[in-house]
Amino acid sequence: MKNITVLATGGTIAGVSHFPTDTVSYQPAIVPIDEILNQIGSIHSTATITCEQLIQIDSADMSHAVWLQLADRINTLLQQQAVDGVVVTHGTDTLEETAYFLNLVIKSQKPVVLVGAMRPSTAISPDGPMNLYNAIILAASPSAWGKGVLVALNDTINCSRDVTKTNTALQDTFKAPELGYLGYIVDNQPHFYRMPTRKHTYLTEFDIIGITKLPQVEIIYGHVDDSGTLACAAVAAGAQGLVYAGLGNGNMSQHMQNVFSAIQRQGIVVVRGSRVCNGIVTRNGALNDDQYHFLVADTLSPQKARILLMLALMKTNNPDEIQNMFWTY
Template structure:
């Protein structure tokens, strides 16, 4: 990076934030962005979560031109190993930091496999309008053309910007900005994997500056009713996947294992197979398990009283949330109520 280019970056960000650079905290959780491979051409079969936060930050010395950056290793895992305990720990740490006057924004480095779930969980429980940006990489840090450094650089700029304030938790990779609620991993391996298929990106990173073109209309972060500050566990909620020739075995097993909620990832508009599945869900509901109808399709609204008589069954529909995000909202809803009408309100709100 030339001295002139670095000065231009510093000037742009300083103007956006007023005198001085923003203070951005980078919380590291592992993932491919912190991964390493056997050689510079290893882009599959690498080992995730091997590189620590200081190494990540030192690999992008340009960060000091756009923000006062500090790093913290919260945990170090591949994101397929993400669980509720990690989420609670991360959320509490984020809220503690955002309450400090000397923190303007937070970047979270994360594995891409569950980045959409962690970001949506945080979108529902973060208690601040300050920017929170979740970032990852599709290639390990040791690879030719590793995407982690530029993704991290952009994420720090975004987290320190005025433009990102009040936008909810953001997912930023590949020069694209997505809303946590809507983004999903769209491809197993390409760098442009993160998409909001029908609703579209919120904006782009270009020339070391964020450009927003839309924003989410759903409640989030500081306006959310959910609070995990005193929670040590989350209710058990499981997902049952719909398919041709489906049976009730998984539903019965989850109920027997103590599920408080089940998300049914149905075919089409959340359709329920009869006679195998619908009776099993009815029986689960009568035992107190809250049932949410979602869809495996990945786009569109699951219509209430559309492919099932939800009022009669006392089911909830997921609106446009995919199954994995419907699970997160249902878990948090169950920390407040078991009233399905109230839970349905939450699904139409968040």
């Protein structure tokens, strides 16, 4: 059997409610990972499992420091011949961000799978145990090798680059709305139907060895009659880059074009994303990026564009080089 290490960070999968029918008002990050694994009677027939309680938090409290700690631990584990894959339990609110960060900094072809739950462990029918069971099956499967960091919930397999939380409460919340699932987990077997095509994990240029702090990048949400106050305040607070969750194809008012142009001339990297859930933000589409020296996020959501920009700024502040990273990852 494969050797799988489960790293626990808390979240709803470790949550506790006062009543078994209460799936909304509960306290996350209470149950330790060994107790969660003990709820799954047949789990040890799928793999040889070890577990570590790395941290115990609500994923709303996830931080860059924890990201770096988690990535370092995963990279260390996967360098060991005795470890075949890693599963990370995580709260669903920021799971997609942690998954994409790891997708860019993990240096191994071995499977890394993030998993969570929408119902606390004390619910009448908690989804956490089955999700975790499937995640371990996926991490132990040779078919998961070389596909980057994966997300497994509700019997589905998602690419960490594309997946997002789409519903505040339903169990089938994690989807890639436009590009679709990578596959399914059915009858204890992963079934893949498409492959991630963007570079990831061992193919990326990002190295976090010795890194203790990530560059400051903020997201500015576009809306009607935006004054630009928040964008200017972010720069004054030390932001090295800004991601604009723009209108439509990353569009912005003439006033915001002037605001961001002035910010860009200060050496701050400005990336145009979109508040729309799907589609490509095209270069020189909604406005002339060559003129303003803006970058575009391609299909990345604003929160994932922020992650890529942070890692890019660790290497360069050259706009052309960073734009190429957005086409690559």
